Amino acid sequence: EAVFEDLEVKSAVFEIIDKSCAEHTIIATNTSSLSVNELSKSTSRPGRFIGLHFFYHPAKNRLVEIIPGDETSIETINRVEQFCKRIGKVPIICKDKPGFAVNRFFVPWLNEAVLILEDNLGTPEQIDAIAREVFEIGMGPFALMNATGLPIALHSSDYLSEQLKTPRFRGASLLRKTVDSGNKWILDETYEESENKEAIKNRLLGITFLVSAQIVQEMICRFEDVNCGAKVGLRWQKGPFELMNEIGIKESCKIVRDFSVMAGKGLEIPDLLKDRTENFDFQLVEVKMQGSIARVQI
Secondary structure, three states: OOOOOOHHHHHHHHHHHHHHOOOOOOEEEOOOOOOHHHHHOOOOOHHHEEEEEEOOOOOOOOEEEEEEOOOOOHHHHHHHHHHHHHOOOEEEEOOOOOOOOHHHHHHHHHHHHHHHHHOOOOOHHHHHHHHHHHHOOOOOHHHHHHHHOHHHHHHHHHHHHHHHOOHHHOOOHHHHHHHHHOOOOOOOOOOOOOOOHHHHHHHHHHHHHHHHHHHHHOOOOOHHHHHHHHHHHOOOOOOHHHHHHHHOHHHHHHHHHHHHHHHOOOOOOOHHHOOOOOOOOOOOOEEEEEOOEEEEEO
């Protein structure tokens, strides 16, 4: 299903679907934020209920997050993973936690851009330009919010803040004001380079690195999946952990420490990055045994 993000509406849809479908039918929700476990309670088949989060724009974007609930069966996970691959998607499997994998770091990244604007470190054009250069992307955070909708960014930020009890993630006041006015961000084509380029860059990297490390530390998904989500779903040229390796672990950890001090409660330095000196080592070939059959995934 792909109805809008309202627990009562989705639950009502699932109650109808559950009564109408065959016993073996798998039911999937395209939620980007609601709990898969909570939604599964609206059906009599928690073992055949799963999250299947397609990314914007779903006709073009190949990333899909697969989110099993606590009672989702292995057979269901395997069938859904094969389904995703057969329709040309790149699936990553995540735990049922707020924001799952990609939105967990991407939404705070968008909101941090607005907080940087509020702190008068740069204009939307300057912040977008720095983001495009640092993350090697086609659109910066303000252009992206204009494309996907400011209300979605605000709702997602508030939801993460509430669920994770992290005040820093709450929608920035300027974002809230702009949504209330019904306007979009005004972006000029011409602008001068910001004199605060380094500070802007480090804040965008700081929030990304810190939250990405939280994701892995909480075992929501693996390093490789976070990188894959950023590259396939967000079209970044490098994932967060690849960026850390490229910048240097020592410098990356310093960026995270400085950001953590500034950001405060809920964004303490993850153990994963405390006193780390070695690069992240990515396992890009995985072998899974099924009885006497080995499945090699590259």
